[in-house]
Amino acid sequence: MSSRIKFFQEAIKNIKTLGTVTPSSRFLSKRMLKEIDFAKAEVIVELGGGNGAITKYILKNLSPKSTLVCFEINDNFYNQLQTLEHPQLIVLKASAANIILELQKLNFTKVDYIISSLPLTIIPDEVSDEILKKSFKILINNGTFIQYQYSLTYFKKLKNVFKESISLDFEPLNIPPAFIYRCKKVE
Template sequence: MAGTELTRETITRRAKRRLSRALGPWGVFFKGFVQHPVMVGSIIPSSRFTIDRMLSRTDWSRCDLFVEYGPGVGTFCQPVLDRMKRDAALIVIDTNPLYIDYLNRTIADSRFTAVLGSAADVEAIIAAHGHDGADYVLSGLPFSTLPDGVGPAIVDATHRVLRPGGAFLVYQFSAKARDFMARRFRRIDSDFEPLNVLPCKMFWGWKDAG
């Protein structure tokens, strides 16, 4: 490669690094969306209004393990950690190594664990970290665009991993997720957050208390 071409490539790489640093988490989130739009589902992280409303029905006093699918750059992570007990744990699962690397570099909390993997494997993942069940599972995964069979597999695994009385918290732009949830959850509460880009549908699927 000619010297001029090497110089151009070096300048381009440096410019991308500077842009990424300047944009911070937004830059990382956007890069992840470009790489895997089907799995991310949104080009913009959730608003604080969505976060507050989505977490408002959680009983933090009885939450020992909170799990999140598709955490991205951690939009929900710190708000969850801020609300959790000192001896509780947060495990987040994502298929994108870009996000997992970013979270491990930016969140320094002994209660936090970021795992590269599939939400469908949640049972094996939490067992590997010493847990026999979860109290709440949060998901922003785009159920309407997931590959065939993946959505039902995630819902089935989530229902199995939840302790009695626990809940599957789902936020989406589409109501498709509710159809998947209805296969396993008899009680599903719903709500809507207009102050989000795009306006967001919310669902809480409750596992029978026994």
Template structure:
């Protein structure tokens, strides 16, 4: 399938799943290539990092992660939606796709004797109402980095402010990327480094 054809198919899948469960599926359309590149920027260019992807959907970030890893390290994707997980597993057989709640990331990695060097999240606000941020920090290596995007027009909304406060409580450093205007809607990326609980 061509790049344009794949994007059209992804948009249809995303929109259908968003309509079925808007609190579980973060967006009605997949993220842009430019946003994906900003999200994966912390992945080291050398070595064998453990990269965990939360809420991968149809794989907008997955494809970019795989390109960056180029066969190195380990890539685990945790998706709550079984239909999207099935699409992802079929498209990316080299990725370990797990169906489950992102809050179980410490247990899932502990079972495999791993800690995450980079965690990349495409999850919606609703996922952050519980203990997700501390769970992510617990599952990470001491020098790990976590990326999460937010939309420009919602950055100052109460859920986004709570999310940012949670990140600042769980990580030693939280910085905000430049605005990615090519994304629809325009987005920014929170880059959180060095989990406090590691």
């Protein structure tokens, strides 16, 4: 069975937590990652790795000294990510709301980039607010939080945390087309 069919089946069962019925396209993956300096990044975090569509692109570009920590709470997607068996990949079955605690357990106190596929618009406000605040806190200065969404409704919430340091991009070659927010931590 193809990975797209598996993703669709899982999405239908869990539409209220996944927020989509198709995995991210290669075009969205490439556009999300285009500004990452993989040569300098030591720790990259992925929130909501799903079936690994974006994870695989990150792993292809990691420098030998980098680590990718992927958070995934869905059992089936967690198991799919585990099958990637990459020496620089750590897959956690943990909520992104626990990002700081989980990273501290791994002896990481700061991260360079956070790539998020979380459906923030359908996550309860108190949880999504916590995820954003903790993500901001764990980023290095000038680190970047990269989030895609299918609408512009989340811009104000991101701006509340990241202030004026947000840029917006758009990827039409995804189902559905997606907006990409790049939020820099500037203190």
